[in-house]
Amino acid sequence: MKGFAMLGIGKTGWIEKDKPVCGPLDALVKPIAVSPCTSDIHTVWEGALGERHDMILGHESVGEVAEVGSLVKDFKPGDRVVVTAITPDWGSLEAQGGYAMHSGGMLSGWKFSNFKDGVFGEYYHVNEADANMALLPSNLAPETAVMLCDMMPTGLHGAELAEIKFGDTVCVIGIGPVGLMSVAGAVLRGASSVYAVGSRPVCAKVAKEYGATDIINYKEGDIVEQIFEKTDGKGVDRVIIAGGGVETVEQAVRMLKPGGRIGNVNYFGEGGAISVSLAPWGNGMAHKLIAGGLMPGGRLRAEKLASLITNGRIDPSKLVTHVFHGFDKIPEALELMHNKPSDLIKPVVLMD
Ligand code: NAD
Numbered sequence: 001m002k003g004f005a006m007l008g009i010g011k012t013g014w015i016e017k018d019k020p021v022c023g024p025l026d027a028l029v030k031p032i033a034v035s036p037c038t039s040d041i042h043t044v045w046e047g048a049l050g051e052r053h054d055m056i057l058g059h060e061s062v063g064e065v066a067e068v069g070s071l072v073k074d075f076k077p078g079d080r081v082v083v084t085a086i087t088p089d090w091g092s093l094e095a096q097g098g099y100a101m102h103s104g105g106m107l108s109g110w111k112f113s114n115f116k117d118g119v120f121g122e123y124y125h126v127n128e129a130d131a132n133m134a135l136l137p138s139n140l141a142p143e144t145a146v147m148l149c150d151m152m153p154t155g156l157h158g159a160e161l162a163e164i165k166f167g168d169t170v171c172v173i174g175i176g177p178v179g180l181m182s183v184a185g186a187v188l189r190g191a192s193s194v195y196a197v198g199s200r201p202v203c204a205k206v207a208k209e210y211g212a213t214d215i216i217n218y219k220e221g222d223i224v225e226q227i228f229e230k231t232d233g234k235g236v237d238r239v240i241i242a243g244g245g246v247e248t249v250e251q252a253v254r255m256l257k258p259g260g261r262i263g264n265v266n267y268f269g270e271g272g273a274i275s276v277s278l279a280p281w282g283n284g285m286a287h288k289l290i291a292g293g294l295m296p297g298g299r300l301r302a303e304k305l306a307s308l309i310t311n312g313r314i315d316p317s318k319l320v321t322h323v324f325h326g327f328d329k330i331p332e333a334l335e336l337m338h339n340k341p342s343d344l345i346k347p348v349v350l351m352d
């Protein structure tokens with residue numbers, strides 16, 4: 001079969017591979033829609049996972065089941081499914097401990113385009129199919145549903161990690177597709193004010209539509225000062241980090257009220273370490289918490305998040321700014337994600 005792959009750091013291309021083998025608990029899926037991700041860019045052009053050769057890229061896809069293993073109970077060939085970017089081993093000790101995304105070792109629930117071929121192939125392999133796929137609701141368009149694989153679960157996880165409570169004031173740093181879902185998640189969890197930090201007009205517009213009360217432009221001065229100006233010097237209860245470099249953690253600590261909490265879903269690839277100034281951290285006694293996490297995967301969560309869309313609570317279709325048609329358009333969509341033109345939030349490729 002054909003797949004679009006990372007050939008080495010900084011290099012991509014089409015390759016031929018054997019069709020994956022379907023184990024008894026697994027499924028083989030043919031993509032219906034895929035979406036390139038910022039993480040694919042980190043993987044290929046920043047070597048975030050280290051050297052990878054001839055590894056098919058992509059981890060965001062809805063598809064049609066082509067084959068199921070003999071022990072798969074709930075799915076059959078022809079079913080249309082959402083497959084989560086993180087596909088844990090649900091019997092692992094980490095999963096039993098409540099952190100399935102780290103099954104098999106830190107971050108190891110992330111298998112697609114990391115430890116095995118991803119979803120930019122004619123077929124892809126899903127481990128533990130009953131637990132890692134959800135039926136695609138019939139009233140959900142594939143180009144919207146593909147936001148259930150990573151953008152929506154990650155953005156909402158930022159709001160979960162920050163433990164947003166009714167009436168909280170929240171700052172979301174970084175409003176690409178993940179941060180925009182964090183804005184929507186903060187609103188859904190009852191935030192009273194949401195300060196969305198971003199610079200691109202296309203993202204600021206959607207942030208407002210998702211309920212951001214204020215837009216703060218990080219290119220127009222220190223965001224901590226801007227937050228203090230808008231909050232009468234009080235700062236915010238919660239911060240979600242979904243973009244920017246390691247300096248955002250320092251900024252988040254500074255803008256938090258005592259007892260505040262940071263939910264980080266951003267990937268920090270550079271900078272070596274985060275630093276926290278002592279005074280804004282109450283010299284270690286401010287009860288300011290930093291929580292960071294990989295998105296939870298799995299069927300139950302995908303079904304629950306899908307019902308948020310079908311019941312009209314969140315509309316992730318606003319993220320999809322570019323739709324391509326045809327398998328051969330994958331490189332173009334990935335390149336778009338790499339170059340990030342000003343009108344882009346998220347591209348999707350439909351296989352039709
Ligand atoms: P994105 O690059 O599209 O969006 C990030 C945004 O942050 C961009 O619009 C960028 O202009 C903006 N930005 C840059 N510097 C900033 C600053 N100093 N302050 C505020 N904003 C700034 O990426 P995305 O797809 O939205 O993903 C966000 C992050 O989440 C990425 O690092 C990605 O790798 C990571 N991610 C994590 C998980 C997870 O499970 N935790 C899953 C998917 C993606």
Ligand code: ZN
Nearest residue numbers: 037039060150
């Ligand atoms: Zn992704």
